[in-house]
Amino acid sequence: MRNTIEWMVGGQQGEGVDSTGELFAKTLVRYGYSVSTYKQFMSRIKGGHTNYKIKATDERNYYSGDGIDILLCLDKETLTNHEDVLNANAVVIQEGKETKVETENTPEGKPFTVFTVPLKKIAKDLGNPMAKNMIALGISASLVKLPIDILHSFIEEIFAKKGEEVISSNKQAVLKGFELTNEHISNQINELKTPSEKDHLFISGNEATAFGSLMAGCRFLSAYPITPASEIMEWLSQELPKVGGTVMQVEDEIAGICFAVGASYSGVRAMTSTSGPGLSLKTEALGMAGISEVPIVIVNSQRGGPSTGLPTKHEQSDIQHMIYGTHGEIPRIVLSPATIEDAFYMAAESFNLAEVYQCPVLVALDLGLSMNKMTVPSFDTKRVKINRGKLLTQEEVKEFDETHFKRYRLTDDGISPRPLPGMEHGVHTTSSNEHDESGYISEDPENRINMMKKRLEKVRHAMVQEPFKVSGDMDTSDILFVGMGSTYGMIQESIKQLNEEGVVNASHIHLQQLYPLPIDELDPLLQGKRIVTVENNYNGQLLQLLKQYAPIHDRASSITQYDGNPFTVKSIVKQVKELISWQH
Amino acid sequence: MRNTIEWMVGGQQGEGVDSTGELFAKTLVRYGYSVSTYKQFMSRIKGGHTNYKIKATDERNYYSGDGIDILLCLDKETLTNHEDVLNANAVVIQEGKETKVETENTPEGKPFTVFTVPLKKIAKDLGNPMAKNMIALGISASLVKLPIDILHSFIEEIFAKKGEEVISSNKQAVLKGFELTNEHISNQINELKTPSEKDHLFISGNEATAFGSLMAGCRFLSAYPITPASEIMEWLSQELPKVGGTVMQVEDEIAGICFAVGASYSGVRAMTSTSGPGLSLKTEALGMAGISEVPIVIVNSQRGGPSTGLPTKHEQSDIQHMIYGTHGEIPRIVLSPATIEDAFYMAAESFNLAEVYQCPVLVALDLGLSMNKMTVPSFDTKRVKINRGKLLTQEEVKEFDETHFKRYRLTDDGISPRPLPGMEHGVHTTSSNEHDESGYISEDPENRINMMKKRLEKVRHAMVQEPFKVSGDMDTSDILFVGMGSTYGMIQESIKQLNEEGVVNASHIHLQQLYPLPIDELDPLLQGKRIVTVENNYNGQLLQLLKQYAPIHDRASSITQYDGNPFTVKSIVKQVKELISWQH
Amino acid sequence: MATLKDLRGDQPTWCPGCGHFSIMAGIQKSIIQLGYEPHDFAIISGIGCSGKVSEYVRTNGFHTIHGRSVPVAQGVKMGNPDLKVIASGGDGDGYGIGLGHFVHAARRNIDMSYIVMDNNIYGLTKGQTSPRSEHGFVTKTTKGGNKEYPVDPVSTSIANGATFVAQAFAGDIKQMTEIIEKAIEHKGFSHVNIYSPCVTFNKINTYEFYKERLTKFDEPFDTREEALSAVRAHDGLVTGILYNEKRDDYQEKLGIDFDMQSCVSGDMDEELFHKFKKQFQ
Amino acid sequence: MATLKDLRGDQPTWCPGCGHFSIMAGIQKSIIQLGYEPHDFAIISGIGCSGKVSEYVRTNGFHTIHGRSVPVAQGVKMGNPDLKVIASGGDGDGYGIGLGHFVHAARRNIDMSYIVMDNNIYGLTKGQTSPRSEHGFVTKTTKGGNKEYPVDPVSTSIANGATFVAQAFAGDIKQMTEIIEKAIEHKGFSHVNIYSPCVTFNKINTYEFYKERLTKFDEPFDTREEALSAVRAHDGLVTGILYNEKRDDYQEKLGIDFDMQSCVSGDMDEELFHKFKKQFQ
């Protein structure tokens, strides 16, 4: 009995690769497994190779895996592209004239079984040519002895509107798959251990971010479509109206942030979501939110840059722009959830931070985290409490008894009580110009100094609940990996492997708050160790960030990947080994 | 006989403060003095205090000075605002009912003379009420015994179109000024030493930048009005048509950069000029220039940020945005001329670098450098030779003999030969998407790696003629000041004073190339010394930049000023002393 | 009831004689005459001499960035449907850099007013050509005369679905104020372009220029076609409400029971969580 | 003479049946029929399915960024007045994010053609509402139907001074190609909006939809007013050259003896330096 399975379906875009993958993933989820997935696709609508990768384990797993146990090929490219990562004794399912089973070897000499099946013909015979992928799913499921009922009940759900005939032909297709396996390759069946029962969700980083935002009271999102962020807008445009909120797809990304700033100014928890090109366009208005002290959440789902770059590929290369972008100097907070559950919690926290500190909060996702689904423990609604900061009620505003409310009142903590437009006695001025306490333009040098200090100091100690994740033995480890975003799972697994192989004694910090960098907390952990950042960009932006705060220059380096794909454990391990051998 | 004079005129905006200041400055220039100026003004058209400060010396001078010898007050605020910086024995000229001379003391107890004159009345009596400032200029000139002919000849030039009468009344006004001085305060006359003859220009940083660009062959500028950059556009819109080029004032800053990118793509040396808010808007298109490898020069004349901020005030706070702004990673070069003559040369060099490295070049000015005029030695046209890099001629293109020209050909130095659209056999594709050598979209990982390396490595060793200025004794100095932009003169004078007072043994590096930072060249100079950056921003952006490249964290700090005004020598010296005493 | 004093904000710094003074007064008067209080309003302005109006009229004000008053204002209204929202700014701000937002706002029809202070020039940056400057207009950047033709703002909003389009003149405060009042009371996006002479930099489009040339229309045209033709026939030199149509505004059309502001500090809503959670199981 | 083969660039990746194929063919044919060579042209495109046209038609191409093809294209023409310049892109690209640039280009009248591939939807990002989507149109982000009204692109360019405005349909290649040819030969800014069905995401604005509804005009209208009225009367569902006017283009108006490209490696021009230097002395 096995407790892990790696599965992939590949084919041409528009051929149902996505839905086939998603269905198999959900089947495994419903069976009780922890599932991580990764979709690869191209910047076109039809055609071009795409694939959907799944790794399922009976314990929590954060990474969709390097290898493949079952490979479902809907086109020729699939096998060519992925043959080299097949695990030993993998099964490859492919279309062919007649059913046959052959054994082949990977370039590295691992044996695998090629199961050729006339899927199209069988589906046609079943009276439903569309059901060919279902046969293949049946084969897949039967190879690990998943209960057929799960697939069958999904089929009932998915095709509920299509009628009994479609349901039945699809069910038969699955059954046929089971039969084909039993008939031809029963020696390959390797049953999955029954997992223990868990309360978990199968959700993408985008969905978790959107869900967390909604739960934190966000009621307005204005944005412009862009891969890989569109899903956030799409999910919220479905769900927000149910709670009295709304999504606006506006004319461009500048409007995206400006609408959200306006809505936030009027008292709503508001956000905008985008990816690189949109983030760059928002750069000017980001500064407006900063100086005018309007809370705002900006989700940046990173993709391959620069410019239009690689719009459907993974990258983590907007770090510096998020921290330093916009002219002049503003208060800001930059977060970067490590996992999908962190995306939920940090999205929620970002609204708190935005309102408590009255400043823009940027939440960095990356394509890997944004678009791929994983199984996560159901979220804890008690973990993040809603905190609206110094937002005043109508009654509180009245007590100030001012004709023109001092919106930018100087206070000890730099944060000013905030009335809302519409409140009696709360009439106030908000401004992108340098202003005095009343919000009116001021060019007075002394006022300027006060206002700059107010704004830039107030966020200095802002801190999210978990500014970074630490693992490994900080006292004894001689190498410290530092990462952010969706590399979490790969780094964890790489360390496990490296430690097991006895290559290094490694520890791991995964940063979740990039700005203000929690340097006081990090500093003791950085002492004395070899530091290796693992990041999906060319310049080693995380490394540059760390160097700015800590003089680690002679013992720090980075492992980078910027080809549009996520790291594999294999490639991290390889690069670490090279790094180490080179040092000796 | 004196060899230096500090003069200021102050008044309400729209009252001729500027033109009066400029005329006096030019008079001193024509007399042969080296003049530095600083204008202060507000973000409104009429009203509000403004002033024009001049320091003239018989040797080269880079700073408009801390003190005032002659203060011309066109409003009440002028004296109130500037009394504390009057030099001993200063003369204050002010409007009043009747002519009188009084002696007063500054808050620090320095004596000064107040010369009250019924300027308006006298001007009216001369038949030209507009000439009142001319009387005051006459007084100013006579107090340092400038030849009256210089002023008279200027009057002839300025009022040439207004006719004999205006000319004569203005001449008389000046004469009247001379007479009043002789009559009432002859004991204050302190003649300026006659300077040696020099071939020099009186020019602002904006003008020098524009002039340098034109001389380097720039024939197209597209931009949008914004203080303090507008002057570049305005100057070139006058001059470019004379050489077959043109300026376009377009609908916004995004169009500003896009037009220039388009013009450059078609083979013209092209630029755009802007300030902070415009720079932020150009962030996305900057990335396009980077990945598509289109040469482009972006001049950013910095002002008080963030957002609208302090639009008419001085700051140096866009450093990080210029280096890190835009999503993803692009080749770029960031320059920052230290002086007005460097602005000329570096503007010219920026076009070379843009074309040699086929990438965007950002030229950072700051308001102090942009808007104020100084006397500079006439420029050396031999210093920067035009270099168009790998731009191909029609003949060269033909030799490649390709159907579709490989615009992004991989080469040893990462730079690809560049045909122009319109050339026979040169048909090629330029793209903001990741592309292969032919310019066509490519999502292939290996191609991606090659292209990223090509683009990001090609600029690694780009270097301007003078990447930084060094002064002081690098071997013996125990403190090293690092600055950029218009602080050059103040830092130099501060060091002189600090060295003279024996406070420290200081040296000075003024960075002119911010990215790629010439760290190999800088590193030996940074060794062992206490490092103090002097910069006009809050966060110490230069300091952060240095720290990123060198582990100087425990011996580096910054002196900052961010109130909208430039440093004074006094304030630098004071802060250095504090820093040193605090260290002991 | 609010008085003029209540509606006075910061001390204006405009040049004496600037048309913007009259527009400010027109907005103040309209608010008073319609019986609103300062806190009922939010004035969202752009950057320019004109942009300062949000600090000079004492209502809630947001002095935003150049060209973005209209998207910010729409967001404000979306966030609080009870607020009266006015966006305001210059011709450069609104028809130059902000032109796209303006057209999209016209077709979106959110309930707000957009008052443009049109002086056919860039005032605050000292007199460059604006997208409303006449063909041939001479400025610092167009010494040989402007080679472009001006944007036609009222035709553009009429053609793109604005439900209230008017034009006024700062030299005729009475008509202007009437128009502003109606624009404020109009349910939907109302666009008011107001000729507002820049006495410092624009020596062509002066008070006299407009007085001599403007044609006043007392009634809106029945159809967009007629309004378009009239505007063109007079080369844009018309005043009055040009077009006015009743139509559900954007928020009404959404048909959402808005509940945007009720979020309070404290626990997340557990019940809501479980409702939404289901779809991920 | 160039053949179709000469004008074939990269292999198109559009969905089979996409209207963009016909527009690509229309551009290729026009270039051939007018007797130009591939190197005479530069096609400047934005981002979208449509934006790929600059890689599929083998002329000089610049695949720029989303919404900015028009300003880049104008810059290209300014830099080399001898090039034939076409800007092209989608309706989202041109009338959404790029709307401002489009209107300013219309009033500026630089000699180039702007061909918009209008499928009333955002194709490449998988089917969201575009500023050209009908009121009520249902997409992922507008489940309850689009609450906005579409931009009227041809009215907008007509109202703002464009000197050549036409509309075509990808389903009528003959008329479309004729129009593109005339647009290319027009001296000044020519705007061609082409209905180009997205067969994958837009199930409303199909080939049939347009075939049934389009009214063809064979002659341009004499005045802008008439053109505007006709467009409105048919709810924008017209094809043909709607308006066409001879007028000096922007570069002619500038009256500059352009000398943009003559800069060569070597010394600065000493004489020129001394000429300009004087003003600073």
Ligand SMILES: Cc1ncc(C[n+]2csc(CCOP(=O)(O)OP(=O)(O)O)c2C)c(N)n1
């Ligand atoms: C993004 C940006 N670009 C440019 C500027 C500079 N700027 C300030 S006001 C202005 C134009 C003002 O003209 P208009 O909108 O017509 O207002 P007016 O001053 O004429 O009332 C410009 C270009 C800016 N503040 N921000």
Ligand SMILES: Cc1ncc(C[n+]2csc(CCOP(=O)(O)OP(=O)(O)O)c2C)c(N)n1
């Ligand atoms: C600044 C920016 N925002 C968003 C995107 C994402 N994006 C790519 S294409 C596109 C819309 C395409 O629609 P359209 O212009 O109508 O072209 P079509 O695909 O329909 O031909 C969007 C929003 C982007 N590339 N850049």
Ligand code: SF4
């Ligand atoms: S410059 Fe013109 S627009 Fe600005 S305040 Fe003065 S008169 Fe008014």
Ligand code: SF4
């Ligand atoms: S998605 Fe639509 S627009 Fe894009 S290629 Fe397919 S059919 Fe054409």
Ligand SMILES: [Mg+2]
């Ligand atoms: Mg204006």
Ligand SMILES: [Mg+2]
């Ligand atoms: Mg489209």
